[in-house]
Amino acid sequence: MTGRRAPAGTRAPVGTLAAVRARGAVRVLVSRGQPGLSLRTPDGHWTGLDADVARAVAAAVLDEPDAVDWCPAGSDERLSQLAGGRADLTVCNVSWTMGREAAHGLLFAGVTCYDGEGFLVRADSGIHEPAHLAGHRLAVHTGSTSPANLAAWYGPRGLAVEPVAFDAPADALHAYARGDCTAYVLDKVALAGARRTLPDPEAHRILPAEISREPMAAVVRDDDPGWFRICRWVLQLLFAAEYESHRTGAAGREAVARQAGRHGPAAGLDERWAARVLDAVGSYAELYERNLGRASGLDVPRGPNELWTRGGLHYAVPLH
Numbered sequence: 001m002t003g004r005r006a007p008a009g010t011r012a013p014v015g016t017l018a019a020v021r022a023r024g025a026v027r028v029l030v031s032r033g034q035p036g037l038s039l040r041t042p043d044g045h046w047t048g049l050d051a052d053v054a055r056a057v058a059a060a061v062l063d064e065p066d067a068v069d070w071c072p073a074g075s076d077e078r079l080s081q082l083a084g085g086r087a088d089l090t091v092c093n094v095s096w097t098m099g100r101e102a103a104h105g106l107l108f109a110g111v112t113c114y115d116g117e118g119f120l121v122r123a124d125s126g127i128h129e130p131a132h133l134a135g136h137r138l139a140v141h142t143g144s145t146s147p148a149n150l151a152a153w154y155g156p157r158g159l160a161v162e163p164v165a166f167d168a169p170a171d172a173l174h175a176y177a178r179g180d181c182t183a184y185v186l187d188k189v190a191l192a193g194a195r196r197t198l199p200d201p202e203a204h205r206i207l208p209a210e211i212s213r214e215p216m217a218a219v220v221r222d223d224d225p226g227w228f229r230i231c232r233w234v235l236q237l238l239f240a241a242e243y244e245s246h247r248t249g250a251a252g253r254e255a256v257a258r259q260a261g262r263h264g265p266a267a268g269l270d271e272r273w274a275a276r277v278l279d280a281v282g283s284y285a286e287l288y289e290r291n292l293g294r295a296s297g298l299d300v301p302r303g304p305n306e307l308w309t310r311g312g313l314h315y316a317v318p319l320h
Contacts, residue, residue, distance in 0.1 A: 015223075015224040015226060015227060016088050016220075016221075016224045016226070016227035017061060017226060017227055017230065017268050019088070020061055020062070020088055021061065021062065023069075024062065024067060025058070025062070025067045025068055025069045026054065026057055026058045026061065026062070026067065026068050026069070026088050026089060027068075027069040027071055027086070027087040027088045027089070028054040028057075028068050028069065028070060028071060028087060028088065028089045028090070028091060029071045029072075029073045029078050029081055029082055029087045029089070029090040029091070029092050030046065030048075030050055030051060030054065030070055030071065030072055030073070030091060030092050031050070031072065031073070031078075031092050031093055031169065032072045032073070032074060032168050032169060032170070033072075033168070033169050033170055034048065034050075034093055034169055034190050034193055034194070035048070035193030035194065035196055035197055035298070036048055036049065036189065036190070036192065036193035036196075036291050036292045036296060036298050036300070037049055037050045037051075037093050037113075037189070037190060037193065037291070038050040038051045038091070038092065038093070039051075039193075040070070040072075046068075046070055047291070048291050049112060049113060049287055049288065049291040049292060050091040050092060050093060050112065050216075051070075051091075052281045052287045052290070052291065053091045053112050053218060053234075053235070053281075053287070054068050054070075054089065054091050055068060055280055055281055056234050056235075056237075056238065056277045056280065056281045057089060057218075057230070057231055057234050059273075059276040059277045059279075059280040059281070060230060060234050060269060060273045060274075060276065060277050061230065061269065061273070063276070065276070065277075065280035065281065071086070071087050073090075073092060074141070074142060074143065074167050074168065075094075075141040075142055075143035075144045076142045076143025076167070077143070078090050078092040078094055078143075079094065079100060079104045079106060079219065080104065082104075082106065082219060082220070082221060083104040083105055083106060083221060085221075088220070088227070089218060089219070089220055089231060090218070090219040090220075091112065091218045091219075093113075093187060093189075093190055093216050094216060094217065094219060095115075095145055095187075095214040095215060095216055095217070096108040096111065096215045096216075096217040097145070100219075101222075105221060105222050105223070106219050106220065106221055106222055107219070107220055107221070107222045107228050108217040108218070108219050109217065109218045109219065109220055109228055109231040109232040109235060110217060110218060110231075110232050110235035110236065111215045111216065111217045111235075111313075111314075112216050112217055112218055112235065113189055113215075113216045113292075113305055114214075114215050114216075114303075114304040114305050114312075114313050114314075115187040115188055115189045115190075115214040115215070115216055116187065116188055116210030116211070116212055116213060116214050117145070117146060117149045117185060117186070117187060117188070117210060117211045117212040117214055118185070118186070118187070118188035118191050118206050118207060118209070118210055118211075119133065119138075119183045119184070119185055119191075119206065119207045119209075120176065120183060120184040120185075120186070120191045120194065120195055120204055120205075120206055120207075121133075121182065121183045121204065121205060121207060122203060122204055122205075123202070123203050123204055123205045124203070125182070127182070127183070127207070128207070129207065129209055130153065130154075130207065130209050130211055131157065131159065133161055133182060133183055134154065134159040134160065134161060135159075135160070135161065135162075136161055136162070136181075136182035136183065137161075137162045137164050137180065137181045137182060138150065138161050138162065138163055138164065138181055138182065138183045138184070138185045139164055139166060139172040139173070139175045139176045139180075139181040139183070139184045139185065140163045140164065140165050140166070140172065140185050140186075141165065141166060141167075141169065141172055141186065142165040142166060142167045144186075145212070145214070146163060146185045146186070147163045147165070149185075149211055149212040150163055150185065150211070152211075152212075153211040153212075163185070164180070164181055169186075169190075169194070172184060172186075173194050173197070173198075177198060187214045187216065188206055188210060188300075189216075189292060189300055191206050192206065192292070192298045192300045193298055196297065196298055218231055218235060226267070226268060229267055230267055230268070230269065233260070233267070233319075234277060236316065236317045236319070237256065237260050237274050237277055237278070237319070238277075238281075238283055238284040238287065239283075239284050239307065239314050239315070239316040239317075240256050240260070240316040240317070240318075240319055241253050241256050241257075241278055241282075241283035241284070242283040242284045242285040242286075242307060242316070243307055243309065243316040244256045244316075245283055245285070246307070246309070253278060253283065256274065256278075256319065257274040257275040257278055258274075259274075259319045259320060260273070260274035260319045261273060261274045261275060263319070284314065288302060288305060
């Protein structure tokens with residue numbers, strides 16, 4: 001891809017933005033395979049909510065939403081590689097925690113999906129709640145928060161489990177499917193995608209209980225406030241577009257694009273950045289439905305991922 005110069009009337013790009021434009025692509029760390037979040041199809045196309053957030057950022061800063069250098073990473077390296085400068089953005093079903101920000105010199109630009117740690121078990125196992133798994137081997141991802149979450153939930157109850165860590169999501173799922181582990185422990189949204197890939201999804205169920213709070217978020221380094229600002233407002237645009245679309249239909253969405261566009265030059269973008277994002281990926285409602293909702297085949301209820309006006313946690317920060 002060829003580099004892209006800053007549009008006329010914008011601030012001269014600096015730091016990460018300048019590097020992205022010179023390269024002609026945003027380098028994004030994604031998972032090694034999580035259906036519904038970031039998964040590469042056999043023809044090389046990346047799908048999922050995380051992948052679409054990456055495209056939204058690329059659409060904002062470049063002319064092409066697919067101007068993304070996809071960098072699959074394991075749970076144990078998705079933050080260290082970003083901190084080390086090998087990527088510009090991580091959108092990799094990574095939970096926002098204070099410890100991660102402080103330890104790696106990173107900033108979380110905003111929540112992409114609210115979730116909680118859950119358990120995938122066999123439907124005929126007789127296991128109906130987390131306590132029934134005491135004493136069992138549970139498949140987890142290397143470098144994830146799962147072992148700490150398990151210890152925090154089981155320890156105070158005088159119970160214990162044996163987390164068995166795997167580097168790749170596919171390996172963890174296979175260990176569970178083979179019966180080497182009684183359950184697969186992961187954020188429930190990701191578990192819904194994993195369950196769908198099993199030969200007989202109906203033979204498995206996700207327990208209703210959640211044992212943690214897992215706000216999955218987009219992450220950048222903390223050394224470039226301009227790049228952080230861009231990524232944060234790309235996410236906010238998606239929520240604002242959904243909110244205004246509910247209020248006034250297509251006219252509201254167009255008004256959001258114009259309003260956000262007026263602030264583009266001050267952020268190093270052009271006035272068409274917001275229109276490009278919405279043309280490329282749609283509002284947050286469209287992202288969710290396409291990747292996790294009924295249209296995806298996963299049919300994960302939005303729950304806390306609804307807008308605040310519908311009982312959820314996503315709040316559209318004003319763009320004016």
